[in-house]
Amino acid sequence: MPNAQLLLVEDDAALAELVQWHFEREGFDVRQTSDGEEALLLARERTPDIVLLDWMIENLSGIEVCRQLRKADTTANVPIIMLTARGEEDDRIRGLEIGADDYVTKPFSPRELVARANAVLRRVRPALVGETLRFADVEMDTVAHKVKREGKTVILGPTEYRLLKHFLEYPSHVFSRERLLDAVWGHDSDIEIRTVDVHIRRLRKALNEGSQSGRDIIRTVRSAGYSLDQDSA
Structure with a gap:
């Protein structure tokens, strides 16, 4: 997925490093933060092609970050995949209702996460998939x-x-x-x-x-x- 800009919002440092390594190996340009407020600043500075967003992060919850990204004109249509340890159906529905495009429950396979991100981008930004x-x-x-x-x-x-x-x-x-x-x-x-x-x-x-x-x-x-x-x- 050449040239795709990924914003990774995850407060587990070891997991963030692992996910970043897998996505950069696939050609993504990854920016990472563990802070919800910084995530919004980074998204305003340079609109990402896709956001991987943990539910439980510092300062602002992932749900609130997702809601604000959806309200802003520049990020209203950016695909968002929620990452969370919450596997209950009500939580998944809530995440999707406030604008998430997909939902991945921890623990997950980084390779599967890359595949899911590619699938979402293929639907919304097909130009990024090919050469x-x-x-x-x-x-x-x-x-x-x-x-x-x-x-x-x-x-x-x-x-x-x-x-x-x-x-x-x-x-x-x-x-x-x-x-x-x-x-x-x-x-x-x-x-x-x-x-x-x-x-x-x-x-x-x-x-x-x-x-x-x-x-x-x-x-x-x-x-x-x-x-x-x-x-x-």
Whole structure:
């Protein structure tokens, strides 16, 4: 599961280390905390692709963290797998009702947990599963770092490539310039916000040059930002 961003919230240090090792071996980028409040901060700083969330953690319970993640726009649709020693049916139902996508009772097999995480991501973020991202007539080989439109090679600079990759991973989502700045340049970047517009123009030009359809698939959403949209003019 290359490039998938995992947020692990677990207060058992030995278990957290074991789970992190198994997921990193599978290509996940793992950030870990034992603290519920820090988990929310980490999720705000960089939206994870999936959250593994223990029920009993410090400061905020896993249930409350799950509830707040579901209330925030940036994490409302991020898949959450609850990890807990609570095996009673009422607890499982409560976890699912407040927004968890899956529920794993301790003790569990780390390999099974990886398989469950992959299964959830396959449903909600299928682009992360394969090596090729596709949208409309555009395809990106993330291993070879090659982009084609209508079967023809598109030459992109590194920043334009990262921009397009982000759009392809979240097709039809509207991203503000600030969100794109965080996702492509990094949260601590001092790049000016208007730089995003410059690179969007370059990306558009590269994608549209030589295109038979002449359709611009990057849509400008007034006062909101940009999105990858098949119905763009």
